[in-house]
Amino acid sequence: MLSLDPVNLICIIINILVLFFLVKIFLFKPIDKMMAAREELLKKQFDEAEATRQKADELKAAYQASLDKAQEESEEIIAKAKTKAQKEYDSIIKSADEDASKLIEKAQEKIAAEKAETMRNMKSEIAVMVMGATAKIMEQSFDKEKNQQFYDEFLAEAGEESV
Amino acid sequence: MEQLAEELQEQLDCATVFYIGPYGIKESIVVTWIIMAFIALVCFLMTRKLEPDPTKVSKRQLIVETAVDGLRNLVHGIVGEEAKEYGPYLMAVVLYLGISNIIGLVGFKPPTKDLNVTAGLALMSIILIQYAGIHKKGVKGWLHSFIEPVGIMLPFNLLELVIKPVSLCMRLFGNVLGAFVIMELIKAILPVGLPIPFSMYFDIFDGLIQAYVFIFLTGLYIKEAVE
Numbered sequence: 001m002l003s004l005d006p007v008n009l010i011c012i013i014i015n016i017l018v019l020f021f022l023v024k025i026f027l028f029k030p031i032d033k034m035m036a037a038r039e040e041l042l043k044k045q046f047d048e049a050e051a052t053r054q055k056a057d058e059l060k061a062a063y064q065a066s067l068d069k070a071q072e073e074s075e076e077i078i079a080k081a082k083t084k085a086q087k088e089y090d091s092i093i094k095s096a097d098e099d100a101s102k103l104i105e106k107a108q109e110k111i112a113a114e115k116a117e118t119m120r121n122m123k124s125e126i127a128v129m130v131m132g133a134t135a136k137i138m139e140q141s142f143d144k145e146k147n148q149q150f151y152d153e154f155l156a157e158a159g160e161e162s163v
Numbered sequence: 164m165e166q167l168a169e170e171l172q173e174q175l176d177c178a179t180v181f182y183i184g185p186y187g188i189k190e191s192i193v194v195t196w197i198i199m200a201f202i203a204l205v206c207f208l209m210t211r212k213l214e215p216d217p218t219k220v221s222k223r224q225l226i227v228e229t230a231v232d233g234l235r236n237l238v239h240g241i242v243g244e245e246a247k248e249y250g251p252y253l254m255a256v257v258l259y260l261g262i263s264n265i266i267g268l269v270g271f272k273p274p275t276k277d278l279n280v281t282a283g284l285a286l287m288s289i290i291l292i293q294y295a296g297i298h299k300k301g302v303k304g305w306l307h308s309f310i311e312p313v314g315i316m317l318p319f320n321l322l323e324l325v326i327k328p329v330s331l332c333m334r335l336f337g338n339v340l341g342a343f344v345i346m347e348l349i350k351a352i353l354p355v356g357l358p359i360p361f362s363m364y365f366d367i368f369d370g371l372i373q374a375y376v377f378i379f380l381t382g383l384y385i386k387e388a389v390e
């Protein structure tokens with residue numbers, strides 16, 4: 001029980017060393033190998049995720065840029081359309097004004113021409129009537145009363161005619 | 164009573180199982196071989212087809228990973244980061260001692276009940292401790308460590324070279340032996356029921372604690388040596 005035996009002592013030391021190597025080979029080596037593989041795998045996954053994230057960021061930036069561009073373009077188009085519309089409006093208004101003034105001018109000219117025509121017609125009619133009246137006066141005797149009556153008749157006739 | 168003493172004596176004696184030439188091989192060596200085979204087999208079976216993907220690990224792998232992680236944390240907590248390379252030896256020893264100390268439960272005679280085993284382990288521990296010191300500080304630094312902190316400490320430091328392994332050896336041996344004797348006495352008083360709680364303590368708890376204490380002290384001495 002309490003005796004030390006060198007052979008058994010050496011045997012035990014050899015046993016422990018062998019056990020140490022057995023544990024190292026059968027337990028720690030495969031575990032460490034697996035851990036290294038796991039680390040690599042995780043690193044790979046992490047890198048992949050990182051790459052995907054970067055790509056997504058790039059895409060996002062590109063989309064943002066194209067969105068901004070579209071916004072700008074639409075603003076430009078709207079502004080262009082507005083100026084064009086304003087121009088068209090102005091030109092329409094201008095031509096309408098011109099047309100209206102032309103029409104008024106024409107109407108005025110026509111009115112003036114008609115007036116002149118009427119005046120001419122009246123003048124010739126008055127002349128005929130005056131001639132008629134003169135002839136009548138010539139035919140009848142000079143009578144103050146009759147003359148007065150004659151004037152009145154003439155005036156009434158002339159008035160009717162001019163209405 | 165005399166019969167009990169005789170029986171105890173017989174139980175405590177480590178029988179010589181066979182001879183290689185003139186050298187007798189004791190029971191403890193053979194049981195150690197069995198333990199070694201068992202550990203190697205379990206390690207071999209548990210580490211088949213380990214899956215690196217953490218989302219696809221099997222239950223078996225989870226167990227072995229947890230066990231190895233636990234052992235590593237335990238040992239690295241003792242020796243510290245600087246002496247991490249001595250961790251695997253301590254883990255192998257704690258596995259061996261843990262199984263040795265509780266192998267009595269399945270009918271084998273615990274090898275740690277043989278002084279040769281604990282002395283062998285303690286011898287290896289002190290060699291490892293000195294090796295760690297030399298490896299870290301060089302021969303000069305290692306020799307200088309014997310007169311630290313002052314020159315007068317030299318005899319005490321030299322004594323420690325002997326005291327450390329002897330205390331390691333005797334602590335383990337004494338605990339296992341004492342636990343065994345107490346258990347035998349309890350069994351002699353009342354073989355039914357009563358030994359169960361005591362067996363829990365002396366055979367299982369004390370055995371594992373002593374395995375831990377052995378590597379704890381060895382680790383501590385190594386840490387001290389590399390500081």
